[in-house]
Amino acid sequence: MIGLPEIRQAATRLSGQVLNTPCLVSHMLSQLAGCETYLKFENLQYTASFKERGACNKLVQLSSQEKERGVIAMSAGNHAQGVAYHAQRLGIRAVIVMPRFTPMVKVERTRGFGAEVVLHGDTLEEARAHAMELAQQQQLTFVHPYDDEAIVAGQGTVALEMLEAVPQLETLVVAVGGGGLVGGIAAAAKALKPGIRVIGVQTVRFPNMYNAVKHADLPQGGSTIAEGIAVGRPGQITQQLVERYVDDIVLVDEGDVEQAIVLLLDIEKTLVEGAGAAPLAAVMKEPQVFAGRKVGLVLGGGNIDPMLLAAIIQRGMVRAGRLARLRVCARDVPGSLAKITAIVSEAGANIDEVHHQRAFTMLAAQNVEIQLVVQTRGRDHVAALLKALTDAGFEAEEE
Structure with missing residues (x-):
């Protein structure tokens, strides 16, 4: 089993x-x-991803013959880019099989690193099977995205750096x-x-490791904002490590991840993808698990x-109330809209869209x-705006 010596x-x-x-600490x-x-x-x-670590560690250990023949990998994006980039650096041919749902930004970046990209399959399993076929046909070395000791050891170097930078950390969220x-992180950290x-941290839609280690049977599948961790089944090597070293697994839903992406962008001015935001999503969703502790979150990727x-x-x-949709009922006479927009302006809000509804409504025919x-400063501002409209004699509510 992978341990500290291999990771060092x-x-x-x-x-x-x-x-x-x-x-770095985030005070906010x-x-x-x-x-x-x-x-x-x-x-x-x-x-823009930790995947470089494992890919590079794997590629530099290949034999001369393996390097000459080339490598192949299957990935929804980040592993693909890591393999492609370091293969290009080391002068190794790289073929990358990606499922058809892979975001185009990841496909184009992978090609940009000189890899031969093959789009195949509607699931990661279909893409993996095709990659294995091509590996056999072309005698390419298969670089697994996670179930490989060299890959795991490379990823585990994240923990070495975190504990060197902040030795007082009490919890790591990954x-x-x-x-x-x-x-890899758990083996090194422990x-x-x-x-x-x-x-x-896993999403509710893809709880593969959660099911495996907790002997649960939660349903799995569907689209997810965190496609980087939308894996059908855990690896054998990695499951053993998780069972031995990982203390718990928290599940988050799509809304939790979306909120975490926006928080990191708004507060830290840093861009992460869904999988990269999952640790913060868990901390915000289950604050009692982390309360009062020194917690390290791995922002795994930004693609x-x-x-x-x-x-x-x-x-x-x-969600934050900074963009709100209001429904205002008024007499359908000249000047009504002008009064409404004047109230919105005086309240300090900004109008993005206006739509008159005359036909699809239960109001009296002379009403609209x-x-x-509207753009606002938040929930309190929305409430103040609705009050101003109501005080002016309009029927107003947030939709």
Whole structure:
């Protein structure tokens, strides 16, 4: 089983080849979460993901013949980029099989690193099976995204850096897909500091490791914002590590992850993808588990589709009350809309959209329903705006 010696050796191999990313306290998030919160910025790696660590550690250990023939990997994105980038650096041919649902930003970046990208399958399992076929046909070395000792050892170097930077950490929170990151981190952390807690995080839609180690049978599947940890089944090596070293696994839903992405962008000005935001989502969802502790969160990756990010930001603004949809009923006469917009303006809100509804309403025929989408400062501001409209004689409510 992978242990501290193998992880230390991996750290020596990776020195100068991957970034020793910052691990910094976030005072604002600490206040919000009720625990001393430290962030490990793995989204600052060259390919914006911790996956570089395992990929590089695997590739540098290949034999001359294996390097000459090339490698193949299956990934929804971050592992693909890590393998492609370091293969290009080392002059190794890389073929990457990606499922068809992979965000295009990850596909294009992988190609940009010189890899041959093959889009195949609607699930990770279908893509993996195709990659294994190609590996056999072309005599390529298969670089597994997580169930490989060299990969796990490489990922475990994250823990060495975190505990070197912040030795007083009491809990580490790590997203779990196949288990390579959490397995490596837990093995290293427990060896260095036996009393430290390691908490894994999965989404409700893909609780593969949760089911495996807790002997549960939660349903699995569907689309998820955290596609980087949308793994069908855990690895054998990684499951053993999780069962031995990981203290618990917390499940978060899609809304929790979306909120965490927006918080990190708004407060820390750092961009993470769904899987990268999962640790913060867990801390915000289960504050009693982490209260009063010194907690290290691994921001695993920052590769997110810009269109998805735009939707998440807007939904986050709605949740925070900074974007609100109001329904205002008024007499359908000249000047009514002008009065309403004047009230909104005086209240300090900004109108994004206006829509008159005359046909699809139960109001009297001489009345009109006006739907407004407004930018506000938050929930209290929305309440003040509704009061101002009501005080002016309009029927107004938030939809």
